[in-house]
Amino acid sequence: MTFLDYAPAPESTAILDLKSEYGLFIDGEFVDGDGGSFATISPATEKHITTVQSASAADVDRAVAAARRAFEGPWSRLSGSDRGKYLFRIARLVQERARELAVAESLDNGKPIRESRDVDVPLVAAWFFYYAGWADKLEHAGVGSAPRPLGVAGQVIPWNFPLLMLAWKIAPALAAGNAVVLKPAETTPLTALLFAEILQQADFPPGVVNIVTGAGDTGSALVTHPGVDKVAFTGSTAVGRAIAKQVAGSSKRLTLELGGKAANIVFDDAPVDQAVEGIVNGIFFNQGHVCCAGSRLLVQESVHDEVIEKLKRRMATLRVGDPLDKNTDIGAINSAAQLERIRALSAIGEQEGAERWSPACDLPENGFWFAPTIFTGVDTSHRIARDEIFGPVLSVLTFRTPAEAISKANNTPYGLSAGIWSDKGSKILAVANELRAGVVWANTFNRFDPASPFGGYKESGYGREGGRHGLAAYLASTAGAAVVQTEQATKPKKGRTT
Amino acid sequence: MTRLAVAKTYKLFIGGAFPRSESGRTYPVASPGGDFLANAAKASRKDARDAVVAARGAVPGWSGATAYNRGQILYRVAEMLEGRRAQFVEEVRAARGVSAQQAGDTVDASIDRWVWYAGWADKYAQVVGGSNPVAGPYFNLSVPEPTGVVAIVAPQESPLLGLVNVVAPAIVSGNAVVVIASERHPLPAMSLAEVIATSDMPKGVVNVLTGSAAEIAPWLASHADVDGIDLTGAGALDWVDLEIAAVDTLTRVMRPSPLEDAVAPSLERIVSWTEVKTVWHTRSLR
Numbered sequence: 001m002t003f004l005d006y007a008p009a010p011e012s013t014a015i016l017d018l019k020s021e022y023g024l025f026i027d028g029e030f031v032d033g034d035g036g037s038f039a040t041i042s043p044a045t046e047k048h049i050t051t052v053q054s055a056s057a058a059d060v061d062r063a064v065a066a067a068r069r070a071f072e073g074p075w076s077r078l079s080g081s082d083r084g085k086y087l088f089r090i091a092r093l094v095q096e097r098a099r100e101l102a103v104a105e106s107l108d109n110g111k112p113i114r115e116s117r118d119v120d121v122p123l124v125a126a127w128f129f130y131y132a133g134w135a136d137k138l139e140h141a142g143v144g145s146a147p148r149p150l151g152v153a154g155q156v157i158p159w160n161f162p163l164l165m166l167a168w169k170i171a172p173a174l175a176a177g178n179a180v181v182l183k184p185a186e187t188t189p190l191t192a193l194l195f196a197e198i199l200q201q202a203d204f205p206p207g208v209v210n211i212v213t214g215a216g217d218t219g220s221a222l223v224t225h226p227g228v229d230k231v232a233f234t235g236s237t238a239v240g241r242a243i244a245k246q247v248a249g250s251s252k253r254l255t256l257e258l259g260g261k262a263a264n265i266v267f268d269d270a271p272v273d274q275a276v277e278g279i280v281n282g283i284f285f286n287q288g289h290v291c292c293a294g295s296r297l298l299v300q301e302s303v304h305d306e307v308i309e310k311l312k313r314r315m316a317t318l319r320v321g322d323p324l325d326k327n328t329d330i331g332a333i334n335s336a337a338q339l340e341r342i343r344a345l346s347a348i349g350e351q352e353g354a355e356r357w358s359p360a361c362d363l364p365e366n367g368f369w370f371a372p373t374i375f376t377g378v379d380t381s382h383r384i385a386r387d388e389i390f391g392p393v394l395s396v397l398t399f400r401t402p403a404e405a406i407s408k409a410n411n412t413p414y415g416l417s418a419g420i421w422s423d424k425g426s427k428i429l430a431v432a433n434e435l436r437a438g439v440v441w442a443n444t445f446n447r448f449d450p451a452s453p454f455g456g457y458k459e460s461g462y463g464r465e466g467g468r469h470g471l472a473a474y475l476a477s478t479a480g481a482a483v484v485q486t487e488q489a490t491k492p493k494k495g496r497t498t
Numbered sequence: 499m500t501r502l503a504v505a506k507t508y509k510l511f512i513g514g515a516f517p518r519s520e521s522g523r524t525y526p527v528a529s530p531g532g533d534f535l536a537n538a539a540k541a542s543r544k545d546a547r548d549a550v551v552a553a554r555g556a557v558p559g560w561s562g563a564t565a566y567n568r569g570q571i572l573y574r575v576a577e578m579l580e581g582r583r584a585q586f587v588e589e590v591r592a593a594r595g596v597s598a599q600q601a602g603d604t605v606d607a608s609i610d611r612w613v614w615y616a617g618w619a620d621k622y623a624q625v626v627g628g629s630n631p632v633a634g635p636y637f638n639l640s641v642p643e644p645t646g647v648v649a650i651v652a653p654q655e656s657p658l659l660g661l662v663n664v665v666a667p668a669i670v671s672g673n674a675v676v677v678i679a680s681e682r683h684p685l686p687a688m689s690l691a692e693v694i695a696t697s698d699m700p701k702g703v704v705n706v707l708t709g710s711a712a713e714i715a716p717w718l719a720s721h722a723d724v725d726g727i728d729l730t731g732a733g734a735l736d737w738v739d740l741e742i743a744a745v746d747t748l749t750r751v752m753r754p755s756p757l758e759d760a761v762a763p764s765l766e767r768i769v770s771w772t773e774v775k776t777v778w779h780t781r782s783l784r
Contacts, residue, residue, distance in 0.1 A: 081610055084617065088573065126566060133569065133617020140625050140765065402783045426780040429637045433781055451565070451620050468624050 006319070009326040011113045015100045021051040022189075024059055024213065025196035027066035028206025033059040035214060040189055043110035044323050044332040044367040052189045055212035057221040060181070063210040064227040067152040067179035070207030075179055076149070078205075080136030087132030087174060089202040094125040097198065101191055105163055106323040108190035110332030110368070111286050113324050123448055124167040127466075130450035131171035134471060138176065142468055144477030149177030150253060151229030153474065154222040156243075158235045159185035159334050160289035160390075165234050166192055168465045170209060171450075176474035178230065179208050183222055185235075186215040187335050220246070228252060232473065234291070237388075237414075237459050255463025255473045257291065257455055259388040260416030263409035264294030264445065265431065267402070268302045270421035274443060276310045279394070282419055282445040284318060284330055284372050288392040289338070291460070292417035294445050296385060297374075297396045298405050304398050308376060315372050316359040330392060333368040342370050342391035349375045349384035354395070380411055388414070402427065406434045415457030419445045438464070508684070510539050510708065511691035513552030514701020520544050525709070527685060530595035538684045541707035543717045546676065549705035550723050553647045553674035556702030561644045561672030563700075569619030572670060574697040576612035582693060583609070586658060586686060593657050593683040608662045614763050615666035622671065622768050630776070637779040642772035644672035645750060646725035649718035651711050651732040653761065657683035660761065661690060664730050667767035669703055673726075676705045676718060680731065684708035711735060719743040726750035726771055730761060 021037065023030035035056030040049050055063070075083075094101065101124070102117040111120070138147050153173045157165035162184060173180045184192035192211050199209055212218055216239075223231045224246050233243050234257040247254050264282050266275045282294025299307050323331035333339040350356050354375040363369040370391055378385050378395040385395050399405040409418055418437040420428050432440045438456045441447060448454065448466075455464035463473045508527075509516045523540035541549075560568070579586065583605055591601040623642055630638040648668045653660030657680040668675050679687030691706045707714060712735050719727050720743040727744050729737050733754035741751050752770055755761060 081614065084613065088613070129566070129570065129573075130620060133619075133621060135617075136614060137617060137621065140621070426782040427784075429779055429781040430635070430783045451624065468621070 006327040008322070010322060011103055011106070011117075011324045011326060013103055013107065013324065015103055016107070018050050018104075018190075022053070022193045022213070024053050024055050024063070025193065025199075025209075025211040026059070026063045027210065028200070028204065030196070033212075035059055035218070038186075040108055040187065042107050042367070043187070043334050044364070046366050049108060049190060052193065052213045055183070055214040055218045055221075060212055060218060060221040060225060063181045063212050064152060064154070064222075064225050066207035066210055067181050068227055070205055071149075071151055071179035074205045075208050076177060080138060080177070083174065083177060084132045084135035086202060086204060087128050087135060087171060090198060091125050091128035091132060093198045093201055094121065094128060097194075098122070098125065101163060101194060103324065104190050104194055106331065109159065109162055109188050110323050110334050112328040112331045113326055114328065115286060120161055120164045123450070124163050127164070127167040127171045127450045131175040134172075135175040135177075138471070138475065141471040141475060143472050143475045146478045147176070147475040148478065150474060150476055151178060152227055153178045153180045153230040153232060154225060154228035155180055155182040155232045156219040156222065156235065157182065157184055159188040160286060160291070162188035163191035163195065166195060168234070169232055172465070172470045173232075173474045174208065176471055178474050181210045181212060181222055181228070183212050183214060183219050189213040223247060230254075230474065232463075233257070237461075240461055253473070255465075256461035257463070257465060258416075258459065258461035259390075259414055260291045260293070260456065260460050261296055261386065261388055261412045261414045262292055262294050262417040262419065262437065263296045263298050263412075263435075264419035265405050265409060265421065266297065266299040266303065266307055267405070267420075267422040267424075267427065268300040269423050269427075270303070271423055271443070272303065272307060272310060275421040276307065276314050278419060278421060278443070278445045279307075279311055280314055280318070283394040284392050285446050287330055287333055287370070289334060289390055290446065292439060292446065292454075293390075294417075294419050295389060295394060297394055298399055298408055299396060300405070301398045301400050308374075308396065311374065312357065312359070315374070318359070318361075318372055320361050320369065320371060321364060330372060333370050333391065336368055338390065339368040339370060342389055342393060345384055345387060345389045346373060346393055349378070349382065349393075349395070352382045352384070354378045354382060354384060380408060386412065402431060406431060410434075410436050413459040416455075416460035417441065505536065508536050508538050508688045508708070510541055510545060511688065511695070511704070511706040512545065512549045513555070513705065514695060516691070519709070520548075523709075527683070529592055535592055536685060538688070538708045541678075541709040541714055543714065545707060546714045546717050547721070549676040549707060550647060550649075550718070550721055552702040552705050553676050554723050556674040556700055557644070557646055557672070559700055560669070560674060560703045563672070565620035565623070568670060568672065569616045571698050572612055572616035572619065572666065575694060575699065576609050576616065578693045578697050579605075579609045579612065579690075582689075586689065589686045589689055590658050593685055604656075604659050608659045611659065611662045611763060612666055615670045615768070618765065618768055619670050622765060625765065626769055627774070632778075635781045637781055638776065640774050640776045642671065642769060642774050645771045645773055646673060647723060648673045648675045648726040648728060648771050649715075649721070649724045650675055650677040650728040651715055651730065651735070652677050652679050652687065653731040654680045654682065654734065656680070658686040658690065660731065661687050663761035663763070664728055665704060667764070668728065668771045671768055671772050673771050674703045674705075676707065676724070678711045678714055678718075679706055679708045681709070681711055715740055716743055719749065720746060722747045724749055726752070728752045730755045
């Protein structure tokens with residue numbers, strides 16, 4: 001045992017009281033669907049956790065109908081103040097059951113308990129608390145004096161932050177007065193189902209929130225359902241494009257939060273030690289399964305060697321292993337399929353001539369694991385500089401002038417986030433001005449707050465989540481609603497199928 | 499055999515503690531029917547000054563807390579108030595002589611008012627602040643910040659809801675307050691102080707005085723460490739003198755409201771007790 005070795009400190013799973021199987025959550029109750037069932041497993045051990053249902057198109061139809069009834073019935077008759085009180089209840093229940101939710105999240109997703117406990121779940125509570133306060137203040141949301149909800153929102157979320165993405169979707173939708181049908185990711189349904197129990201504890205009116213588990217077919221049935229007024233999707237750019245095609249020509253509103261290939265720019269006047277911490281946080285947080293991950297490090301040539309040496313030294317201290325261990329920095333890759341993609345792109349990185357490095361690290365035998373990895377000598381044309389890897393793999397590029405850094409940072413079809421490291425404020429603000437990205441972090445990275453809007457430029461999607469701007473995705477101004485009606489009157493109503 | 503009730507001694511609320519007035523004075527509080535309810539403490543000039551010291555001491559911590567934290571604490575006040583709903587219904591009913599139904603409505607509105615203002619804690623800055631598109635290579639951002647210590651003469655005829663209406667919007671942004679409760683109906687205010695004292699609210703953020711507003715308010719209006727004075731409930735006093743007394747240190751003044759009992763929830767009230775700070779920063783690649 002060296003000084004870097006820690007005794008195991010596993011968080012107990014005794015706090016969980018899981019059922020052996022979960023139904024679909026429709027109209028306030030867990031019900032059986034007719035699409036069969038599938039297992040959700042722990043990616044760290046490949047062990048079975050519980051069995052969940054695969055919602056069929058008919059099940060989705062039932063869920064949308066329940067949401068419609070709730071929207072046109074009790075939910076829309078509630079005052080904003082009462083809607084807010086329901087959301088405050090959720091925030092408090094999430095806080096009360098925080099540890100349980102964190103353990104469930106780490107078990108199902110593979111992320112370190114340190115992150116689920118200190119980042120994901122506290123942010124979930126914060127998100128509901130924040131939007132709860134908006135429910136009776138919508139006239140200040142910036143979309144006119146009498147904004148109205150859109151109706152039924154169909155929401156499809158990814159596996160990287162299962163419960164947090166649920167909160168990002170559900171909290172603003174409900175604050176604005178919509179009803180929702182949400183599909184969690186196939187590999188991470190667990191916390192969404194626990195959330196359904198929280199809705200029951202909060203005595204939520206039935207049908208306001210419906211949760212349908214399943215895979216791509218379920219998601220497709222949801223976003224194409226004619227009873228859905230608004231589609232919100234977070235996930236890959238490829239699937240986002242497919243959804244945008246499916247809703248094209250319909251009257252559905254759409255927001256997309258898609259992939260990224262963020263530049264994390266380190267200038268020669270940066271606080272290097274802080275920057276190294278930020279680089280590590282930027283790419284290795286959540287195993288790099290982060291759409292806004294700082295996956296391209298742009299480092300000024302004059303400090304390249306110093307930064308890389310310090311980065312390698314820091315990486316050698318990262319502990320990879322049991323997600324439930326409180327000392328773990330990097331947990332399991334979420335699925336075999338994702339691990340395969342990370343391996344394939346990393347192999348391509350080597351083939352294209354970049355230099356690959358990982359610290360020595362013992363990976364567990366079972367489960368899906370990938371050591372933290374950096375590639376140096378990466379060129380802008382390399383696949384690993386262009387494709388989103390969505391894993392703990394950093395591509396390092398260099399630049400000489402701020403103009404070159406800006407040009408390289410923007411040289412991507414994505415535009416979700418970016419990082420800037422410099423002690424010079426005027427440079428940070430000038431560079432931030434030039435970056436085509438929806439979120440720019442300066443001397444920090446991967447910060448999230450319900451008060452702060454988040455979302456991408458270009459092929460990272462459209463629409464914002466979080467803050468006042470996040471409400472706009474779920475509200476129609478009175479004038480806007482009139483325009484939509486006019487369009488519907490003059491245009492064929494049927495959506496084009498592609 | 500009926501049980502003999504234990505009567506509560508009503509005191510002041512200063513710096514998180516419940517002292518008697520240093521003057522040793524009290525005054526009898528009666529119901530509209532003339533029945534004796536309790537003796538209330540009659541705060542002195544020194545009590546008012548102590549309260550300002552306590553409020554000033556609370557400002558750095560409270561205004562420096564995150565907006566999320568302040569919002570949760572205001573929400574906690576609502577939770578605590580809800581749990582003691584029956585007590586407040588009884589106190590409002592006794593103080594004002596209204597029906598249990600009317601008193602219940604008042605208490606419910608008071609709870610909901612705390613929730614409404616709690617929600618503003620992390621929102622008002624985005625609604626009233628923002629970036630300014632100046633004509634030059636500058637980043638320019640305006641942010642409202644709390645004014646500091648606000649003295650308040652609470653509405654006289656609405657001892658609970660009226661008090662919430664003036665206190666919540668002042669503290670939500672990070673101010674600390676010294677509030678003079680309704681002179682004739684001071685008892686619900688002191689019970690609200692007990693709620694505040696058990697809501698994780700840092701000591702000194704809210705200080706409650708009972709007694710004669712005509713006697714205490716001039717000292718607060720002219721106090722150099724008071725940054726703002728809310729005269730909403732001072733309509734029956736010589737409030738013009740109070741406004742003039744506030745001028746020396748350019749204390750911000752909110753004049754009495756003719757409809758003091760109908761103080762509506764308003765963003766404007768929050769903004770009244772803030773100062774807008776604008777930050778310029780150059781943008782340059784060199």
